Amino acid sequence: xxxxxxxxxxxxxxxxxxxxxxxxxxxxxxxxxxxxxxxxxxxxxxxxxxxxxxxxxxxxxxxxxxxxxxxxxxxxxxxxxxxxxxxxxxxxxxxxxxxxxxxxxxxxxxxxxxxxxxxxxxxxxxxxxxxxxxxxxxxxxxxxxxxxxxxxxxxxxxxxxxxxxxxxxxxxxxxxxxxxxxxxxxxxxxxxxxxxxxxxxxxxxxxxxxxxxxxxxxxxxxxxxxxxxxxxxxxxxxxxxxxxxxxxxxxxxxxxxxxxxxxxxxxxxxxxxxxxxxxxxxxxxxxxxxxxxx
Amino acid sequence: xxxxxxxxxxxxxxxxxxxxxxxxxxxxxxxxxxxxxxxxxxxxxxxxxxxxxxxxxxxxxxxxxxxxxxxxxxxxxxxxxxxxxxxxxxxxxxxxxxxxxxxxxxxxxxxxxxxxxxxxxxxxxxxxxxxxxxxxxxxxxxxxxxxxxxxxxxxxxxxxxxxxxxxxxxxxxxxxxxxxxxxxxxxxxxxxxxxxxxxxxxx
Numbered sequence: 357x358x359x360x361x362x363x364x365x366x367x368x369x370x371x372x373x374x375x376x377x378x379x380x381x382x383x384x385x386x387x388x389x390x391x392x393x394x395x396x397x398x399x400x401x402x403x404x405x406x407x408x409x410x411x412x413x414x415x416x417x418x419x420x421x422x423x424x425x426x427x428x429x430x431x432x433x434x435x436x437x438x439x440x441x442x443x444x445x446x447x448x449x450x451x452x453x454x455x456x457x458x459x460x461x462x463x464x465x466x467x468x469x470x471x472x473x474x475x476x477x478x479x480x481x482x483x484x485x486x487x488x489x490x491x492x493x494x495x496x497x498x499x500x501x502x503x504x505x506x507x508x509x510x511x512x513x514x515x516x517x518x519x520x521x522x523x524x525x526x527x528x529x530x531x532x533x534x535x536x537x538x539x540x541x542x543x544x545x546x547x548x549x550x551x552x553x554x555x556x557x558x559x560x561x562x563x564x565x566x567x568x569x570x571x572x573x574x575x576x577x578x579x580x581x582x583x584x585x586x587x588x589x590x591x592x593x594x595x596x597x598x599x600x601x602x603x604x605x606x607x608x609x610x611x612x613x614x615x616x617x618x619x620x621x622x623x624x625x626x627x628x629x630x631x632x633x634x635x636x637x638x639x640x641x642x643x644x645x646x647x648x649x650x
Numbered sequence: 651x652x653x654x655x656x657x658x659x660x661x662x663x664x665x666x667x668x669x670x671x672x673x674x675x676x677x678x679x680x681x682x683x684x685x686x687x688x689x690x691x692x693x694x695x696x697x698x699x700x701x702x703x704x705x706x707x708x709x710x711x712x713x714x715x716x717x718x719x720x721x722x723x724x725x726x727x728x729x730x731x732x733x734x735x736x737x738x739x740x741x742x743x744x745x746x747x748x749x750x751x752x753x754x755x756x757x758x759x760x761x762x763x764x765x766x767x768x769x770x771x772x773x774x775x776x777x778x779x780x781x782x783x784x785x786x787x788x789x790x791x792x793x794x795x796x797x798x799x800x801x802x803x804x805x806x807x808x809x810x811x812x813x814x815x816x817x818x819x820x821x822x823x824x825x826x827x828x829x830x831x832x833x834x835x836x837x838x839x840x841x842x843x844x845x846x847x848x849x850x851x852x853x
Contacts, residue, residue: 363666364666364667364670365670369665369666369669370712370714372669372670372673373669373709373710373711373712374712374714376673376677376709376710377710377715377749378774379677380676380677380680380710380778380830381774381776381830382774383677383680383681383798383843384680384830384843384844384845385773385774385826385844385845386797386845388773388774388826390774391772391774413673414670414673414674414677415670416667416670416671416674417667472682473678497771497772498771500771501769501770501771502770533797533845535825535826536826555800557677557678557681572680572681572682572797572798572845573681573682573797573798573800574797574798574799574800575797575798576797
């Protein structure tokens with residue numbers, strides 16, 4: 357047979373062992389970035405090479421895989437990665453948060469609560485939360501070793517001095533298990549509270565920067581803040597225009613060139629599930645009775 | 651007596667999928683300390699090595715991971731040859747140079763400070779202990795807490811050395827440096843990562 361065949365889940369076994377060892381250390385030291393020998397993957401950096409390697413190392417034939425990109429199951433990135441594993445590992449794929457055992461995500465945490473036994477794999481562009489404050493790896497490593505995070509608080513304080521509030525709205529730094537300051541990847545800070553005491557295992561893979569880190573289940577994850585400027589979730593003024601949800605993270609969608617816009621759930625599975633259950637928003641008229649925008 | 655490869659026990663029946671399912675068992679164990687997990691793959695193993703230890707070794711060891719054997723394993727004629735043949739892992743005499751330490755007779759476990767504990771900058775460069783213990787089903791009751799545990803959890807086990815948790819208390823002062831331990835009884839395994847603490851012993 358001359359047809360090209362892949363090892364199960366694409367990666368060779370030696371690479372999987374190396375990644376698996378890094379994952380175990382990452383779980384044992386919550387929030388600490390474990391260096392690993394990241395491989396070239398058949399997709400460009402920035403498209404989730406770190407997350408894909410972590411998923412490939414943990415995935416088994418009995419798993420059900422869901423991939424989301426900014427909450428959506430339907431974008432190019434999410435579809436390509438789902439197809440990649442359907443082809444190389446033959447796993448079942450799904451868009452349902454509840455049915456999935458492994459969820460690979462780019463920059464969102466699903467709205468539906470995760471349960472024990474599920475694994476959430478994050479794609480991470482820049483794993484080092486201190487990198488924009490201190491460019492030298494030797495220095496940031498020492499700062500983590502000494503738990504010297506004053507610089508991060510200064511950065512948040514400068515936000516307050518300049519804007520009157522902490523203006524960081526995504527990749528909002530968290531402290532894991534009261535020890536390591538960690539970058540939750542560029543998820544909106546709206547999602548930060550979902551990481552705390554989560555029953556599911558959370559793994560983070562950064563392919564270009566060659567780091568893996570983790571939050572074990574039931575681990576404290578605290579967003580950094582000040583007593584007089586406590587951490588707040590972003591609050592939307594409007595409910596979702598399609599399902600009427602008031603508790604979900606919304607995308608703003610421009611609907612014409614006259615400044616009209618609508619707000620819809622970023623989590624497509626959550627939104628579709630609510631619509632199927634009969635929830636309606638202002639824009640979700642029946643197809644034959646199209647609502648007028650603006 | 652020299653052992654030839656022909657006399658060696660086999661490894662996994664299915665290298666790829668058995669390593670994957672064993673890894674998921676170990677990963678779940680590490681993520682949920684104190685919970686007893688079971689390895690259910692077919693795996694050959696030297697007579698002195700428990701099935702669980704053999705499966706974990708075949709899953710995690712390779713030419714990149716120096717391994718240290720305790721006296722009981724080192725003196726068994728086939729363990730070193732079996733590990734070398736199936737994993738290619740170099741067997742080292744110095745415990746602080748090892749990524750993994752396999753312990754057959756944990757009652758004679760040396761002081762934990764002889765193993766690699768990692769550095770402050772790279773706490774991941776530590777030795778992971780894989781120990782065969784008398785029982786993970788019956789014995790003393792331990793109450794554990796830490797990341798991965800919802801409140802506290804109970805582990806009923808007959809451990810060797812009997813003061814294992816007292817010895818592991820060095821992890822508290824050393825953190826983020828420290829020692830991660832995988833306890834094995836036949837096909838059962840329990841992980842005690844460096845973040846796990848004893849809440850109170852006995853019930």
